[in-house]
Amino acid sequence: MAERDRHIAQLLTPVLDRREVADGIFVIGLESEHLARYAEPGQFVNVRCGDACLPLLRRPFSISRIEGNTVELMFNIVGQGTRMLAARKKGDVVDVLGPLGVPFGLKGEFETALLVGGGLGAAPMPLLADHLRREGKNVQTFLGARSASQITESHMVNAEVATDDGTKGYQGTVVDLLKRFVTAMKPMRPKIFGCGPTRMLKALSEYADVAGIECELSLEGDMACGIGICQGCPVERADGKKKYSLVCVEGPTFNSHDIILR
Amino acid sequence: MKESFTLRGVQFKNRVLVASGTFGYGDELKDVVDVNALGGICTKSLSWKPRDGNPPRRIVETPSGMLNSIGLANIGVHRFIEEKLPYLRTLDTTIIANIAASSVQEYCDVLSLLEQQDGIDGYEINVSCPNVKEGGLNFGTNKEMTREITARLRPLTRKPLMIKLTPNVTHISEFARAVEDAGADAVSVINTLIGLAVDIYARKPKLSTVTGGLSGPAIKPVALAKVYEVSKAVKIPIIGIGGIMTGEDAVEFLLAGATAVQVGTASFINPSAGVNVAAGLRSFGEKQGLSDIGQLVGAMESNVGVSILQSWL
Numbered sequence: 001m002a003e004r005d006r007h008i009a010q011l012l013t014p015v016l017d018r019r020e021v022a023d024g025i026f027v028i029g030l031e032s033e034h035l036a037r038y039a040e041p042g043q044f045v046n047v048r049c050g051d052a053c054l055p056l057l058r059r060p061f062s063i064s065r066i067e068g069n070t071v072e073l074m075f076n077i078v079g080q081g082t083r084m085l086a087a088r089k090k091g092d093v094v095d096v097l098g099p100l101g102v103p104f105g106l107k108g109e110f111e112t113a114l115l116v117g118g119g120l121g122a123a124p125m126p127l128l129a130d131h132l133r134r135e136g137k138n139v140q141t142f143l144g145a146r147s148a149s150q151i152t153e154s155h156m157v158n159a160e161v162a163t164d165d166g167t168k169g170y171q172g173t174v175v176d177l178l179k180r181f182v183t184a185m186k187p188m189r190p191k192i193f194g195c196g197p198t199r200m201l202k203a204l205s206e207y208a209d210v211a212g213i214e215c216e217l218s219l220e221g222d223m224a225c226g227i228g229i230c231q232g233c234p235v236e237r238a239d240g241k242k243k244y245s246l247v248c249v250e251g252p253t254f255n256s257h258d259i260i261l262r
Numbered sequence: 263m264k265e266s267f268t269l270r271g272v273q274f275k276n277r278v279l280v281a282s283g284t285f286g287y288g289d290e291l292k293d294v295v296d297v298n299a300l301g302g303i304c305t306k307s308l309s310w311k312p313r314d315g316n317p318p319r320r321i322v323e324t325p326s327g328m329l330n331s332i333g334l335a336n337i338g339v340h341r342f343i344e345e346k347l348p349y350l351r352t353l354d355t356t357i358i359a360n361i362a363a364s365s366v367q368e369y370c371d372v373l374s375l376l377e378q379q380d381g382i383d384g385y386e387i388n389v390s391c392p393n394v395k396e397g398g399l400n401f402g403t404n405k406e407m408t409r410e411i412t413a414r415l416r417p418l419t420r421k422p423l424m425i426k427l428t429p430n431v432t433h434i435s436e437f438a439r440a441v442e443d444a445g446a447d448a449v450s451v452i453n454t455l456i457g458l459a460v461d462i463y464a465r466k467p468k469l470s471t472v473t474g475g476l477s478g479p480a481i482k483p484v485a486l487a488k489v490y491e492v493s494k495a496v497k498i499p500i501i502g503i504g505g506i507m508t509g510e511d512a513v514e515f516l517l518a519g520a521t522a523v524q525v526g527t528a529s530f531i532n533p534s535a536g537v538n539v540a541a542g543l544r545s546f547g548e549k550q551g552l553s554d555i556g557q558l559v560g561a562m563e564s565n566v567g568v569s570i571l572q573s574w575l
């Protein structure tokens with residue numbers, strides 16, 4: 001982290017917009033000049049969803065999209081915190097800590113970025129696609145969900161869709177969908193960017209190995225602070241130099257070869 | 263209004279410290295928090311060798327609290343001295359090195375090594391981590407072992423020596439008496455309470471180590487009762503810890519008998535929590551027209567009823 005300038009700030013951000021973009025999936029737009037200026041793709045914010053002791057801890061969300069000074073987070077309702085966040089109205093103020101974590105690597109040899117999002121793993125893809133295109137990269141997005149009602153394609157770049165129940169796009173997993181495209185992509189020097197449930201990331205990482213494609217993953221971790229203090233979010237390292245990395249400060253983005261998913 | 267207090271000749275600029283394990287080594291939060299506005303920093307527990315800590319999952323939120331099983335993950339005392347201490351030396355606040363170990367000798371070795379360095383103002387001895395097999399709670403729930411550790415460390419330093427006690431015993435006051443007898447300058451009361459959270463669908467514990475340590479506002483009443491109990495048993499100062507989120511919470515601890523407090527879990531939610539608690543405590547004292555915030559210490563009127571605690575004190 002020492003080589004990167006950190007711009008972590010505790011911010012009181014007004015809610016500009018809150019909408020349900022798919023079944024049970026919400027986007028909340030927060031006004032923050034600071035985040036708009038400094039946040040990079042793959043970074044996250046740690047959000048105080050309530051203002052009392054229930055829930056007590058902040059909740060981490062990856063930054064989904066930035067337009068002007070509007071910073072959007074995408075989330076589904078999994079518990080009390082996200083339910084409270086979804087109930088926030090325009091004009092409410094949300095306490096946000098960020099930007100946090102190490103962003104995705106946008107530079108490098110690759111020409112084509114394959115963005116693979118499983119479920120809410122779609123969240124960081126719009127901002128990522130935006131920055132990749134500024135770097136002159138081609139972007140192809142693959143989204144997976146249980147069903148058509150849980151897919152949101154807005155602001156996704158060149159999206160292909162997979163659903164478990166076949167109600168939209170390819171019937172099967174998003175990794176299987178990706179495989180169908182990769183042969184055609186191979187000459188275009190691809191790199192995979194993945195985000196989603198651990199099981200999906202494991203399958204993605206194994207496939208990337210077989211296909212010989214560089215693969216970067218964004219992980220989730222059970223964290224309290226989001227800034228490397230609580231030590232709550234270890235992920236096993238592959239290199240053995242030390243046993244664990246912390247998802248919050250050494251990630252959430254990792255090269256798939258650097259970590260062991262279980 | 264006077265805010266400072268002194269422990270064995272070391273002055274703390276105010277009575278609000280940040281608790282071990284909730285503020286890292288002090289440098290992680292330097293851009294976000296006015297660290298010098300704190301009464302002191304207790305470092306993450308330091309052991310002789312680095313410790314990886316426990317496998318995930320390490321943290322679970324529970325009602326008004328959190329359950330953790332970090333397992334004393336730390337960079338070890340040598341790297342601490344090399345990489346962290348130079349920054350801590352530049353701070354204008356009191357630095358308390360927290361030490362954890364799996365043998366009495368290891369406690370002595372870590373403390374002795376730190377004694378040779380500049381920049382450490384005092385020590386807090388963690389004999390009460392609930393999440394490691396050897397050392398930790400096995401020491402802190404054994405009164406004679408707790409006494410022995412204190413007695414062995416006492417001759418090694420002239421700096422303040424604080425022993426952090428566990429509430430996971432029948433009568434914490436007996437442990438406080440033991441460490442007072444052995445020469446401790448203060449007791450930190452309390453470390454986390456052992457707790458369990460269950461994944462009802464997997465029918466498994468949520469934490470990898472089954473149980474963990476409960477902290478946060480959920481434990482504040484327990485902590486206050488333990489501070490009160492200890493205050494009736496010993497004369498040495500008590501550093502009150504447990505769920506402090508606001509200046510008013512700190513006032514409660516002082517009134518119950520704490521000389522100072524530590525803010526822990528609250529720093530995870532708001533990195534400036536310790537600074538805010540210090541400001542809240544100051545503001546309360548000023549509004550009450552106090553000349554010294556220390557006038558609050560032990561000032562709770564307790565002869566209004568008979569506590570069950572009296573029976574074992």
